[in-house]
Amino acid sequence: MIPSPYKASSGEEGLATGLTKVQAGIITIIILVAVVAGVYYMVTQGREAEKPVTVELTGDFETDVVNIGKALAAHGIKEVKYTVWSGGDPNSVMRVYGIVEAAARITKIWGDKGVDVKITVTTRYESDPKIVYSDYISKWTLGQAPDIMANGYVYIASLAEEGYILDLTPYLEKYSDFLEDFYSALVDAMKYKGKIYGIPQDTEARPIYIRKDVAECAGIDLTGLADKVKNGEFTWKDLYDLALKAKNAGCAEWGVIHRKGSAHPDLIQFIFAFEGKLYNDATGKLVLDKEAVYKWFATEKAFADAGLLPSDMMGWDWGKQIHPTVVNGKTLAFIGGVWHWTEWQTKSYYTDPATGEPRPLTAEEVHDFFYYTLFPAGEPGKKPVTLSQPYAWMINSKAGYQNPDFDKLKDLYLKLAFLLVVKASDPDINAIHSIISSHLPVTKSALNLLRDSSWVADLVNLPTIVSGEVKNSISDIVARTANPINVAFLEDATYMLDYTTFTPKHPLYPKLAEFFAEAIDKVLRGTLSPKDAVDFLVSKINADPDLKEAVEIVGEIPSGWSLTG
Amino acid sequence: MPGMRDVEVRSRASEALILLVILAVSLPLITGYSLLILSGFSKSMVTNLDPSSFYPTLMNWILLLQGRTAQFAGIRVNIWGIVANTLVVALGVSALVTLVGSLTGYAVSRMNFAGRKHIMMLLILLHAFPGSVLVVGVAFIYRMFMPPLEYIRFYSFFYVIVARAAIEIPMATWLMKGFFDMIPWEIEWSAIVDGASRFRVWWNVLLPMIKPGVAAVMLFGFLAGWMDLIYVRTFLVDRTLATFIEANAEAEYAYLPLVAVAGTLYLLPTIIFFIAAQRLIFTISVSGIKG
Numbered sequence: 001m002i003p004s005p006y007k008a009s010s011g012e013e014g015l016a017t018g019l020t021k022v023q024a025g026i027i028t029i030i031i032l033v034a035v036v037a038g039v040y041y042m043v044t045q046g047r048e049a050e051k052p053v054t055v056e057l058t059g060d061f062e063t064d065v066v067n068i069g070k071a072l073a074a075h076g077i078k079e080v081k082y083t084v085w086s087g088g089d090p091n092s093v094m095r096v097y098g099i100v101e102a103a104a105r106i107t108k109i110w111g112d113k114g115v116d117v118k119i120t121v122t123t124r125y126e127s128d129p130k131i132v133y134s135d136y137i138s139k140w141t142l143g144q145a146p147d148i149m150a151n152g153y154v155y156i157a158s159l160a161e162e163g164y165i166l167d168l169t170p171y172l173e174k175y176s177d178f179l180e181d182f183y184s185a186l187v188d189a190m191k192y193k194g195k196i197y198g199i200p201q202d203t204e205a206r207p208i209y210i211r212k213d214v215a216e217c218a219g220i221d222l223t224g225l226a227d228k229v230k231n232g233e234f235t236w237k238d239l240y241d242l243a244l245k246a247k248n249a250g251c252a253e254w255g256v257i258h259r260k261g262s263a264h265p266d267l268i269q270f271i272f273a274f275e276g277k278l279y280n281d282a283t284g285k286l287v288l289d290k291e292a293v294y295k296w297f298a299t300e301k302a303f304a305d306a307g308l309l310p311s312d313m314m315g316w317d318w319g320k321q322i323h324p325t326v327v328n329g330k331t332l333a334f335i336g337g338v339w340h341w342t343e344w345q346t347k348s349y350y351t352d353p354a355t356g357e358p359r360p361l362t363a364e365e366v367h368d369f370f371y372y373t374l375f376p377a378g379e380p381g382k383k384p385v386t387l388s389q390p391y392a393w394m395i396n397s398k399a400g401y402q403n404p405d406f407d408k409l410k411d412l413y414l415k416l417a418f419l420l421v422v423k424a425s426d427p428d429i430n431a432i433h434s435i436i437s438s439h440l441p442v443t444k445s446a447l448n449l450l451r452d453s454s455w456v457a458d459l460v461n462l463p464t465i466v467s468g469e470v471k472n473s474i475s476d477i478v479a480r481t482a483n484p485i486n487v488a489f490l491e492d493a494t495y496m497l498d499y500t501t502f503t504p505k506h507p508l509y510p511k512l513a514e515f516f517a518e519a520i521d522k523v524l525r526g527t528l529s530p531k532d533a534v535d536f537l538v539s540k541i542n543a544d545p546d547l548k549e550a551v552e553i554v555g556e557i558p559s560g561w562s563l564t565g
Numbered sequence: 566m567p568g569m570r571d572v573e574v575r576s577r578a579s580e581a582l583i584l585l586v587i588l589a590v591s592l593p594l595i596t597g598y599s600l601l602i603l604s605g606f607s608k609s610m611v612t613n614l615d616p617s618s619f620y621p622t623l624m625n626w627i628l629l630l631q632g633r634t635a636q637f638a639g640i641r642v643n644i645w646g647i648v649a650n651t652l653v654v655a656l657g658v659s660a661l662v663t664l665v666g667s668l669t670g671y672a673v674s675r676m677n678f679a680g681r682k683h684i685m686m687l688l689i690l691l692h693a694f695p696g697s698v699l700v701v702g703v704a705f706i707y708r709m710f711m712p713p714l715e716y717i718r719f720y721s722f723f724y725v726i727v728a729r730a731a732i733e734i735p736m737a738t739w740l741m742k743g744f745f746d747m748i749p750w751e752i753e754w755s756a757i758v759d760g761a762s763r764f765r766v767w768w769n770v771l772l773p774m775i776k777p778g779v780a781a782v783m784l785f786g787f788l789a790g791w792m793d794l795i796y797v798r799t800f801l802v803d804r805t806l807a808t809f810i811e812a813n814a815e816a817e818y819a820y821l822p823l824v825a826v827a828g829t830l831y832l833l834p835t836i837i838f839f840i841a842a843q844r845l846i847f848t849i850s851v852s853g854i855k856g
Contacts, residue, residue, distance in 0.1 A: 132812075348608055358620060
């Protein structure tokens, strides 16, 4: 007979009946004891793991660093790893190397005080900071975001809203002296809903560059122009007249050249120059100021109609068209930024008249070619402006997560990341960044250092830099850019920060800025009149439910206004 | 008889005409690639057909092979590491697609099982979805199985390969099914009569007969992995050439001749792989089955 597999149940019955009451009792007791012991073990272990180690900040940098170092060493940590990401032009690499240098400095302090811990920093730096930002978001949820990121302050709003970056307000309580060294407008830019989420890393102004040689050729006297602009005596109408003069005299192909592709942020200055608004502080809403936007469009249209501004400007190429046109003197004016000053010294945009080969300009040539002023007032009675988009060092709300015992030592890792950023704001690190990338210093002490000519003279050897990696990486750019001409430019341009404006830290602002770009492109190409372009913007905003909710449309298109009167 | 000639032989004139048409159609591609490669050897981009914008230099190649992204300053990147990452993804996708595609292709071609027709229809349906449409769901699954942090780099490679291969597999399966269909049933039958298992038949008898098909599937898999941007960008912790180029091409201060060099480097394996597999693939049009 074939045994049925379903008969097995009868065997189980046999097993059950085979146990005596004593045996069953013993087994039950063993199981109960095991469960109770297991639960007790888990609870106590859990408690141990949950008990975090903390160190109070005192406000004295060295004391704090040593305390944290000792606490880490006491828990068996020999190495702390951090990752820093940033992006931008290649000259601005101190946005990541600043942290590498800070890590070397802190490791040195620990070494001097007998604390056997070191910090290693992994860096990533891309040309496109937007990609760094979007990667930060996509990698954050996967546990792969960097511990520290230097990026535009505009990203603070969305990152803080999501809880991806650390609120630094409690950390800064003891570091108020440190914070006071920064320009207060920059610290305000780091705030979101009243809390500070970033430490300023650099900032900039966006001057109008005017070619001295073109002006001279056209018989234009530039003496005192910057002051006239400052006082609002020289407006866009006056720049239009000069551009026309230069073009008619055959001294330049174009009157003014500006950025391509995006209206943000250079062209947005027009809105402020016509005293328009982009953001309503009271309601927290974006603003479409129809009058100011109309005047912006009409101004550019006037330039384009007179052949002073290319109608396909928004489609030009930076490397092949925009920069070569500017550095080879084919335009009178350029709506640029302070960083272009050293960019022109490190990129081969200039065609050498002797050899016909492209090469970078020298500092002397940049100085000889370019005059600079604020962005002029839109019309008489209004004020000149510039626009800054400070970079911020932001700290991951889980900074240090790659290191051992993160749950337990989280406080130490977060505070150490904060202290890294504090150290990376040392005056010399900030001043070196300012010189090589031609960005404006963010602290008063860095500006003072720039004014110290002996410090600048010694800079080529980078005497204060501790990290070999940083020294190797920036020595060539320092040798090329650390000279009195560039330093004088930075000092000279710093006054522009008194006139600065900021773009709104609103999550939907980038979308609105894209519509601006689309509209101005259509205006320049002649497919929409300035008036129709404003209406086009209104309809674009109304067609998008989110934007419609977030944007206040104010003002009216002025009738009969034109730049040329 | 007048008007009659061998269908296999074309006149010289018509052959020349066909060649001319092919050349004309591929001219934009050839021009584009030539300008890209030329720009890599120039100080400024050769984006128009103007020879005066070509300033010969080897500097861009030297800079890239040193892992630098700019003539001055910039940061050093491990470019060979990036190339290796790209290769791992491409070869991984290629291997997985070929393995799964040829096994599934064999099964749907030769075996009768419940749901066979539905599987084939679903495969076509899946092929209709581009990877970008599925990325949210794929991200959800990625997070569901996320290992501890120390294994995540390995996991991200594994995951990207599996996810990217999954999108290529429907197409590969159909392609392989077509090849298996062309092999006479008798060949397989005789092997089975001789005592070979199904797996042995697949491996020892059938696969060697459809090498062109296998090569084509491998090539498509390789290209899919090599070109992929959205999956490696979203899931891979490390960088590949695609993400490297993307992050360095767009910005206003991007030094484009260097990006052109990276682009040429990005193009190279594709060309090499294609030339190597070309002989195999072109036999498809002639006989379908390699004799």
